[in-house]
Amino acid sequence: MAALDAAQSAVVSGAAELAVPADAAYLELVGQFVSFLARRRGFDEQVVARIRLAVDEACANALDHGRLVGDGNDGNDAPLRVVCESTADGLRIRVRDRGRAFDPATLAAPLVGAPLEKRRIGGLGVYLMRRIMDSVEVWPTDDGKELVLTKCLDSGKVVAGDD
Amino acid sequence: MTTEVVQQGPAIIARVQGRVDAYTSPALDVALATLPGAGQHLILDLSGADYLSSAGLRVLLGLAKRARAEGFQLRLSGLGPAVAEVLEIAGFVPLFEIRDTEASALAELAAGG
Numbered sequence: 354m355a356a357l358d359a360a361q362s363a364v365v366s367g368a369a370e371l372a373v374p375a376d377a378a379y380l381e382l383v384g385q386f387v388s389f390l391a392r393r394r395g396f397d398e399q400v401v402a403r404i405r406l407a408v409d410e411a412c413a414n415a416l417d418h419g420r421l422v423g424d425g426n427d428g429n430d431a432p433l434r435v436v437c438e439s440t441a442d443g444l445r446i447r448v449r450d451r452g453r454a455f456d457p458a459t460l461a462a463p464l465v466g467a468p469l470e471k472r473r474i475g476g477l478g479v480y481l482m483r484r485i486m487d488s489v490e491v492w493p494t495d496d497g498k499e500l501v502l503t504k505c506l507d508s509g510k511v512v513a514g515d516d
Numbered sequence: 517m518t519t520e521v522v523q524q525g526p527a528i529i530a531r532v533q534g535r536v537d538a539y540t541s542p543a544l545d546v547a548l549a550t551l552p553g554a555g556q557h558l559i560l561d562l563s564g565a566d567y568l569s570s571a572g573l574r575v576l577l578g579l580a581k582r583a584r585a586e587g588f589q590l591r592l593s594g595l596g597p598a599v600a601e602v603l604e605i606a607g608f609v610p611l612f613e614i615r616d617t618e619a620s621a622l623a624e625l626a627a628g629g
Binding site: 377378380381384399402403406409410413416417465466468469470472474475477478480481484485512 | 535537538539567569570571573574577578580581584598601602605606607611
């Protein structure tokens, strides 16, 4: 099953993990962390910038929605955790928070291509992630969820202008 | 992220420097909220913006909607490759009048838009 392959394919070198307070002020640091590892994995600078954007969107989403655990624990003190793993064909990034899992494929696309009056302010983050990355999956964890992003080195994905 | 606001002729120019993300975009929203003044147009110069996430796109979309509602002209200028690509991926390019430089946007507005 392709989805399981993307989330569970073997890690070929050690994973790197960054845990930061659940505060948007740390998004820039997460971006530097991911950029460093994507560059090290061999992605060119344009793709490094795209991966950084996708992870930034995943983290911003986690900060917005990642605390909605219905068990009385609002998770406010939980850090945002970002794990980067080098796989045989590229990079896999896991963004972990205390929120509920959801299926990103079920979210409405933000009417890209629609005229101004029909554009909604929202939904863009998941849309950007899906346009940039080769896979975007969400899995439940023991204490919340992880959003798993993968990018292959030989990805032929063209992100701009191919709606 | 900083926003410098200057007036030149018929336009207010807001020059954005730095990174526009979920952390900084509220400040950009505040900086732009009262711009432009009555009878003026607005140029948002992004030549100093090295990063824009969807949080920044939301600010731009809100600005475009307000420009239409309030009847002022809005130009974006100076988009670097990374910022331009984000607008393109999001399908935002047709929603804006985008000019290469602040000067060309200003000349156009000064000539009557």
